Amino acid sequence: MNKHNQVSKAAFWVLGLFLLLGVQGCKVYSFTGTTLDPTVKTISIATFQNTSSNGPSFLAQRFTEDFKDYFQRNTSLKLVPRDGDLQFEGAITAYDFAPAAIQNQNGIDQAGVNRLTIQVRVKFINTKDPAQDFEQTFQSNGDFTATQDITQINNDPTATRRITQNIITDAFNKSVANW
Template sequence: MLWLACSLPLIACSFFLSGCSVYSFSGTNIDPEVKTISISTFQNNSSNGPSFLAQRFTEDFKDYFQRNTTLKLVPRDGDLQFEGAITAYDYAPAAIQNQNGIDQAGVNRLTIQVRVKYANTKDPKQDFEQTFQSNGDFPADQDITRINNDPTATRRITQNIITDTFNKSVANW
């Protein structure tokens, strides 16, 4: 009798996971007909982003999707297609503090925006075009040149954008 009580949660769990769509423990919800993905190079249309940003963002985007799905990356015409552009790269004071009667930035914030166009050739109802944004705060004494030279600084911000795009496109969140 005890074995029945212990196995009921497992039976219920398997019942809920066996729906019409495909669920994986990486959080994706991809139709089994979808086999390939194509990701065009994201252009850097921001006025002041570093020159390497577009290439690094595109490669990180590809890596994330390859690590978290079983889709085959193809140069073009994938079942799922991504393209877009980095539209903003802004570094500005975020917290003004008054020290000895002088207003100074206590923290500077780097904000990055990326416009993403997503096409699902198997289910066009899931297509979207949306701007994703993320930011990170840095000490006021760190200038933008120092942040641009630190590969982890912008990656933390762009990783949030990539995760949000992943969730909206293949995790259906």
Template sequence: MTLNKRSAGAPFWLLSCFLLLLALGGCKVYSFSGTNILPEVKTISIATFQNNANNGPSFLAQRFTEDFKDYFQRNTTLKQQARDGDLQFDGQIIAFDFAPAAIQQQNNQDVAGVNRLTIQVRVRYTNTKDPKQDFEQTFQSTRDFPATRDISSINNDPAALREVFRNIITDVFNKSVANW
């Protein structure tokens, strides 16, 4: 009798799976990485971001661009090419600021309790297959550091900059290919 109950539910289970797959397959492609990329989009090109920030370190643009490329390579199946991709990114780092964020009284003097790193990146996104998705927008991320850390120690700490980069890149990713 147990066998009959299981076999009677099998067609319902198969039908449910089929309907779920049908619902997921619309005009756009869904992936478990959260992307929403049209099936005809196959390539991506990411130009080197320019460093237009007045006080950013010299390696800033190269490191940001490489992290940007790595993120898209890990999270999509798009083939990267130097130019004329179906999806195209370019832009510039427009701000790199390291300033006191919390002032405290110490020995009757105002001193920084926390220093804040702020990075802003202007991104231009072109979708050659769906121009309605194009945008140009500024993305920003910040990270606080103890006042004992100065800017040179931050610049020599790849993990510190990468955290700020990752926040910006994730926001760009979500706006462009995840359509959030």
């Protein structure tokens, strides 16, 4: 057998091994870290309601739009109004602004840092694999200087967005990245 035939035969076996390993997996892996079944094609995301006693009026709509944008950027799923293969719904259940670090200045205890904590209950349904379904509360927070009051934070479009992005990423990882 000549050397050329040996190389061709080895290449054939390596290619065959890769194809066999590729067929063995039942999920499709992507560079974004998702592990979606190839039969999953659509996603529906209902508007998240703001059931917290606080929070700016725009929070529910902006959170929902950011949630949709994140999934559309990081998956190839088609967004549909309802009855998607993957379905999300939920509510913003807490929007709490409170002192996080007390400092004593001139004998007076004052907040040195204020913390905004947001909690969102997420219900996830995977119509192709119900074992993946979950309902879970995700939470994130951000610290702000004592000179920033809640009105300033609510008027800063990036302040709450940093916090809600963490929640969206956690929900993404739990639902389609299986982390």
